[in-house]
Every structure is written in structure tokens, then in C-alpha cells.
Amino acid sequence: MRNWVNKHKNIIIFIIVILGILIALCCFPLQCVLEIPGVICLKNNLDFIGKFIAGYPWLATVALIFIFILLLIQNFSLNSTTMKFGGIEFQIKHSESNAKIQIKNYLTAKRSIFVLYEEYDNYYDVINSMYDILAFLRKQLANFDNFSQTNNECYRIIEGMIKTIGWFLTKYQSDYRRYYETRNEQNSDRFIPFKEIQNAYFGVEEMTADLHNLNLKMKPYADFFGIDTEKWSN
Numbered sequence: 001m002r003n004w005v006n007k008h009k010n011i012i013i014f015i016i017v018i019l020g021i022l023i024a025l026c027c028f029p030l031q032c033v034l035e036i037p038g039v040i041c042l043k044n045n046l047d048f049i050g051k052f053i054a055g056y057p058w059l060a061t062v063a064l065i066f067i068f069i070l071l072l073i074q075n076f077s078l079n080s081t082t083m084k085f086g087g088i089e090f091q092i093k094h095s096e097s098n099a100k101i102q103i104k105n106y107l108t109a110k111r112s113i114f115v116l117y118e119e120y121d122n123y124y125d126v127i128n129s130m131y132d133i134l135a136f137l138r139k140q141l142a143n144f145d146n147f148s149q150t151n152n153e154c155y156r157i158i159e160g161m162i163k164t165i166g167w168f169l170t171k172y173q174s175d176y177r178r179y180y181e182t183r184n185e186q187n188s189d190r191f192i193p194f195k196e197i198q199n200a201y202f203g204v205e206e207m208t209a210d211l212h213n214l215n216l217k218m219k220p221y222a223d224f225f226g227i228d229t230e231k232w233s234n
Helices: 002-007 011-025 030-032 038-056 057-074 096-107 123-142 155-186 194-199 205-222
Strands: 076-080 087-090
Touching: 038 057, 087 155, 096 123, 096 155, 123 155, 123 194, 155 194, 155 205
Parallel strands: none
Antiparallel strands: 076 087
16 A cells, blocks of 8 residues: 555645645635735736836846756756766766666576576576676665655665575675685686586575575566566576
8 A cells, every 4th residue: 555655646646736726715715815915915026027027038038048957957967977078977867767777678688586597507607697786786776866766666676676685695695606716726627517516515405495585586576677587487
């Protein structure tokens, strides 16, 4: 219910405002409002502004251009970088739809996070891929730059993915990386299939089970971002 309310928050606020206006119109005669000193003052001021604009149309044009520039700046952020344009880079502010597109495009090529091929996947490479995914997701999360952006479903979904992947890496990344790299160094003078090294790992069965469990946990996230995981299941 809470997710539904957050998703349709703007529509709900609009309906409440309209209902409030209708109720006010049913209870208060507008003619009385026109007799309020503040309303009379507002009307006189608006009349004056109208006459001023009619007398100085060029000034109104400058004001409109200035307002347009302000609105344009609202949609951009300035970041000091070492890139071109004198160390100033213009970046379009992040949005939920932009985040969804970027994450979908990135994760579409990360099959092992959603579907594991036990016979063909090198767990060392899978862990490295997960580390890259985690770094990418954290960067996406950092791009949500205010409360209204962070208080939405997309932000919470990314947080959930980071938590899920982070749990697996915390459990296996350090030990398995050191194990795999050590075994490779010990046999540097001859070729050993990665599967032989992988199957000799003392916790390989538990690790495989956790990878499949991770795939199941990632399935709802794939659905949210529109990633077709069925193509890898055949």
C-alpha cells in the first residue's frame, strides 16, 4: 500500500487540491472575496503591472528570457572536473527514468548475477563482475541528489540490490580471491583448468548454493528494470 501511495503521490495530491477548491467554492461566495482589502490591492497592483508591461514590452521580454535561463539552470548541475571546457563539466541531473535505462543497459550483459551456469562459469570472474556491478550501483545511488529523489521505489530497489550483492561479496570475495590467485601462482608453470581449481575450493558447494540463492533474490530486481532473464534459462 505504501509503495502504491508513493508511486501515485502526485496524482493523489492533485485530486486533494481539486476537491479542496470545489469545497471552498461551495462554502464561500466569490463576490465577498473581491471585497477583501488584500484582494482589492492585488487587483490594483496587477492592473499597474499590466500597464507597465504594455508601456515597456522589451523589459517583459528580458524578464521572460531571464526566467527561462533560471529554469534551464535548475535542470543542470555544475561539477568541477579536469575535463574540457576550462575544468567545468555540465551534467544533466539524474532522474529515475534515466537510472532505470542505465541500469538495464548495464545489467543486460551481466548474466551470472541472474542465471548461473555451474559448468561454465568461473567463480573468480563472477566475483569480479559482482564487484564491478556493486561499484556501478553505488554510483547510480549517489546521483540521486535530494530527498524527493531518494524517497522513491527506484532508489530503494537499488539499495536492495546493493545489500544482496554486498552480502555475497562479504562472505566470499576475500577468501576465494586469495585462494584462486594462490593456486594459479603455484601452478604458473603449467595450465590447469579453472574448474579444477574451483572444485577444489573447500566451500565450493556452499558457494554454489549461495550463488543460486542470489540469482533468485535478483529476479524481482530484473523484472523491475525490464531485464529478460528467461533468454539465459534455455
